[in-house]
Amino acid sequence: MAIGRSPSVKDVAASAGVSLGTVSNVMNRPEVVSPATRERVERAMAELGFVRNESARQLRAGTSRTLAYVMLEGSNPFFHDVAAGIEMAAEDSDLSLFICNSNGRSGREEVHLDRLMQQRVQGILITPVDPGARHLADIARRGIPVVIVDRVGESGAFCSVAVDxxxxxxxxxxxxxxxxxxxxxxxxxxxxxxxxxxxxxxxxxxxxxxxxxxxxxxxxxxxxxxxxxxxxxxxxxxxxxxxxxxxxxxxxxxxxxxxxxxxxxxxxxxxxxxxxxxxxxxxxxxxxxxxxxxxxxxPRQELGRAAAGLVLDEATNPAHEHQQLTFVPELVARASTVARPRAY
Amino acid sequence: MAIGRSPSVKDVAASAGVSLGTVSNVMNRPEVVSPATRERVERAMAELGFVRNESARQLRAGTSRTLAYVMLEGSNPFFHDVAAGIEMAAEDSDLSLFICNSNGRSGREEVHLDRLMQQRVQGILITPVDPGARHLADIARRGIPVVIVDRVGESGAFCSVAVDxxxxxxxxxxxxxxxxxxxxxxxxxxxxxxxxxxxxxxxxxxxxxxxxxxxxxxxxxxxxxxxxxxxxxxxxxxxxxxxxxxxxxxxxxxxxxxxxxxxxxxxxxxxxxxxxxxxxxxxxxxxxxxxxxxxxxxPRQELGRAAAGLVLDEATNPAHEHQQLTFVPELVARASTVARPRAY
DNA sequence: GCGTGGGGTTGAAATGTTTCAGCCGTCGAT
DNA sequence: ATCGACGGCTGAAACATTTCAACCCCACGC
CATH class of the missing domain: 3.40.50.2300 (Response regulator)
Known part of the structure; x- marks a missing residue:
């Protein structure tokens, strides 16, 4: 198998003897294309090893199919659990998740945010170094959904999810x-x-x-x-x-x-x-x-899940209103405070 | 500030009274444009709040400025440390890093890999569920650099990094x-x-x-x-x-x-x-x-760093040859094996 | 037989960036 | 005076996809 550049819709179209539009329809609105053609196109795609080019889709769509989470401290498993919750929610909406780590440094945070804006991510979840930071507000002002996780944004300029x-x-x-x-x-x-x-x-x-x-x-x-x-x-x-x-x-x-x-x-x-x-x-x-x-x-994963829900609402629902979600923490009593008879 | 679609090079060019190409040059080859024009363009970019559109760049370039790491178990901090090492290396080359988690399930791994191919990532680092899996070989055959981390690919079809x-x-x-x-x-x-x-x-x-x-x-x-x-x-x-x-x-x-x-x-x-x-x-x-x-x-971070190095070499160096890097593990003796007098 | 509706398909436009051949002056050398 | 070179800039092409108006043909109703 020659490994030139990877085949595009055009190649598939040529190979299946249809037009570009039809190939696109097979992928995005399979119901409008006749079973026979569809089958032919699908075979061509398989034969050529066609893989959609996500950047072209994004360019056309104006936004990527991606969320991002900027975590505060990679060394604290807590944040990874939050990230896992976010990822599940992202998965449900068929989105990818970028995970970044500011390591508590405002500078790195800014670098990450900058990159994410360039990627035109659908929304940004972040546990910020400083919830009042200028660069956060700037991003929100650009119309990119931002949700503060595990902190409460003072200004009410963003949604936030945290425990009490x-x-x-x-x-x-x-x-x-x-x-x-x-x-x-x-x-x-x-x-x-x-x-x-x-x-x-x-x-x-x-x-x-x-x-x-x-x-x-x-x-x-x-x-x-x-x-x-x-x-x-x-x-x-x-x-x-x-x-x-x-x-x-x-x-x-x-x-x-x-x-x-x-x-x-x-x-x-x-x-x-x-x-x-x-x-x-x-x-x-x-x-x-x-x-x-x-x-x-x-509720670590729940936190992430809820945050992802908010960011998606903001991204898709024109009537979205910012809200501050608060979860109730819960004491889990174990041996470090409660002596129990132990079986020896 | 109106929040229409975000401004493009075209808008910047118009605002600065130059052509598209010049704006592009300001960003990519600042030395070829005269200081005066450069200054004008830069001001226009700042005023409009211009942010490069990464998907358009990618489309043009044919590849994204992104690496990916598919980790085996999000619940094991070991993999996060490896990821941290990879991220440092990626950062040094000014690349973004996608972190995915297969959670030990081959199915999820495949879903992630598929997405990463669509993203046209520059290379994939992976701690696979099964180093011999068909889908891994498929990806490598497509010409996408793949490096196995913390396992050794049997076939020699990929680079790998692991300890002995x-x-x-x-x-x-x-x-x-x-x-x-x-x-x-x-x-x-x-x-x-x-x-x-x-x-x-x-x-x-x-x-x-x-x-x-x-x-x-x-x-x-x-x-x-x-x-x-x-x-x-x-x-x-x-x-x-x-x-x-x-x-x-x-x-x-x-x-x-x-x-x-x-x-x-x-x-x-x-x-x-x-x-x-x-x-x-x-x-x-x-x-x-x-x-x-x-x-x-x-050497967790080193593992990641080295793996990233290999994947980048494969991505950029035409004379690249697959290699299996092996690190030497080291015993760290602590109190769980060595009784030491303790100060009470 | 003619118009109508509609299923199925087409072709072109549009997205934002980079690259590259080419253009226009100007300056130096011949 | 002419040529060449070169700095600085331009304009168009190319990348892969999606969308949408338009089109074709066929069946159906009148």
Whole structure:
């Protein structure tokens, strides 16, 4: 088989003895072409190994059959789960999905967005470094559907999908208090991250409402939301005088919680007796930890799916109105906060 | 700002009072156009908010500025690390990267590949469900560069990049024997996976060479390479009569190892004293486990980078020859096999 | 027999970019 | 003065597809 340039509709048409338009019809409106011709055309396509040229279709159509997700941190499985949800939805609409990763850097984010505009993607889903960034608004102003995932766009200029982070903070700390803890640490940062602020806020709210002493809720800031930072927070925690040391920690995500867990176990602490730990996100590795991690679950795939739904609505429905979808987080209690008799 | 269709080179040309060709030159060969005109054109582009239409470029060029990676299992971070390596390389060549996920199903893999052909991607990197699959060969025959990642294509019809899995099995088991173990389990499966076979093979080789009793190397097959299967393997292990029970396990990947670790710790075993564990891949969560996991490291990002290099070579270099790149795996010893005094 | 309707097919236009041969002046060399 | 070269710019062709008005022919109704 000669491997020249790949055959086009023209070649197929010639080989089947019909016109271009007919070949196109066979692909796009098979019902209008007679069975006999259709069959002939299909055979020709198979023989020549015809493959549609997507760029030509796109050029004609003015838009590509592609969505894009710009994730915030490739190293956090949470975002991959969101991406998986998006991909399912994309698949259902027969669209491709571009997955990009800004790695938390605004510069890379901008580069990706630029490329995506050139690709004329149908819509962009993004967990942005900064939801208020100029370049996001610019894109939306161009008429490209943009949906913020796992953050809430302040301006209302976009749709967004997120969980109620304040509530998430509340149920985490409420759970710890229910388990009898009266000194709790909240670990996360930097505070420039909206989620961190809101989860902390929720924690403080419920702490006050339950009548706990304000000083007994300690906020331990971190520089990032990584396993390593979780470990280092554990060391800081261990350094506190015993009488003031929290007996439980609420971490703003699971990576921090896993790091803290590792450090605590390494230091010989019994979990949850000497230190109880709650994470956030409920990534798969939370359940897989040596001491399975209690975590505030976000419906990760659902988040992605819903976001994709919104972006598609905006792309296709002229009457679309921006909306802010909020999901309800849910506490998944496991051994890192609840001691259970174990079979030995 | 009116949001009609986005402006084209034609609009820019009109606005700047030059011809299409000149606008194109400003973008592609700025040095051939006089500074004055260039400046005028650039201003016009900025004013109109001109964004290149990538599909038109592609149509003209006959190929897209895009690579693709079809990963095997989205739930295994290993593949995301490989993808990250590919993305860096793509970035260096100013290419976009499509990331797809076959989730271990041949059908999805085929759907993805089909789409990628339609997109006229420059090259395809893939960790295939089955390296011998017909559809892979078909694509290569069409002249599209294909590189197999983390598997070796039997036929030599493609380039491939992988680590020496036999060697990986050898160093894992060698390490365990060095640590004084004389009964070892190898956990992994199904055996249809090439890696599993080769890692097991390496384990058996070195076991024999070191003069250990063949019966003391137990192979525990699993149905998948997941955390859950790791746990269940742990239960089977615990069910063996004490005198025959292995004191160490070599798992064919880290997910299995983490599952096993969790099960063992839950059952009250001390690690590594009562059970030593070695994983494979050295994903980030291996180091983050409660008992940090000894693992056979694959240079994950390097794998991706090298694969991208090969695919680009095949795409651009007429004198390209297929090659099978093999990396050397490396043992990273941690607490799951080596007891160290700990500071309490 | 004539008009009508409609199923099936055609041919050309349109999409946005790049490339390339060619054109127009100007400047330097002969 | 003429030629050549060259910098700077133009205009048209080419890429593969989709769409749409137009067309042909046949059957059917009057």
């Amino acid at each position: 982070d304040v509530l998430g903070g509340r149920i985490a700390v409420e759970h710890l208090v229910e388990q009898g803890h009266s000194r709790v640490a909240v670990i996360g940062g930097p505070e420039s991250i909206g989620q961190v602020r809101e989860r902390l806020e929720g924690a403080r709210q419920v702490w006050a409402e339950l009548g706990m002493k304000p000083d007994d809720l300690t906020y331990l800031p971190t520089a990032e939301m990584t396993v390593a930072e979780g470990r280092s927070a554990g060391e800081r925690l261990a350094g506190l005088p015993a009488r003031r040391r929290p007996t439980a920690a609420f971490c703003a995500n699971d990576l921090l919680a896993l790091g803290l867990l590792q450090q605590a176990i390494g230091a010989g602490l019994r979990i949850p007796e000497e230190l109880a730990i709650v994470g956030f996100d409920d990534i798969e590795f939370a359940a897989a930890a040596a001491v399975p991690l209690t975590s505030v679950r976000q | 899995d036999v060697l990986g099995g050898r160093i894992a088991v060698e390490h365990l024997v060095e640590q004084g173990h004389s009964r070892v389990a190898v956990i992994g499966g199904p055996e249809s996976i090439g890696q599993v076979r080769e890692r097991l093979e390496g384990a058996r080789q070195v076991w024999a060479e070191l003069g250990m009793k063949p019966d003391d190397l137990t192979y525990l097959p699993t149905a998948e390479m997941t955390v859950a299967e790791g746990r269940s393997a742990g239960e089977r292990l615990a069910g063996l009569p004490a005198r025959r029970r292995p004191t160490a396990a070599f798992c064919a990947n880290d997910l299995l190892a983490l599952g096993l670790l969790q099960q063992a710790i839950g059952a009250g075993l001390r690690i590594p004293e009562e059970l030593a564990i070695v994983g494979f891949d050295d994903i980030e969560f291996a180091a983050a486990a409660a008992v940090p996991l000894t693992s056979v490291r694959q």
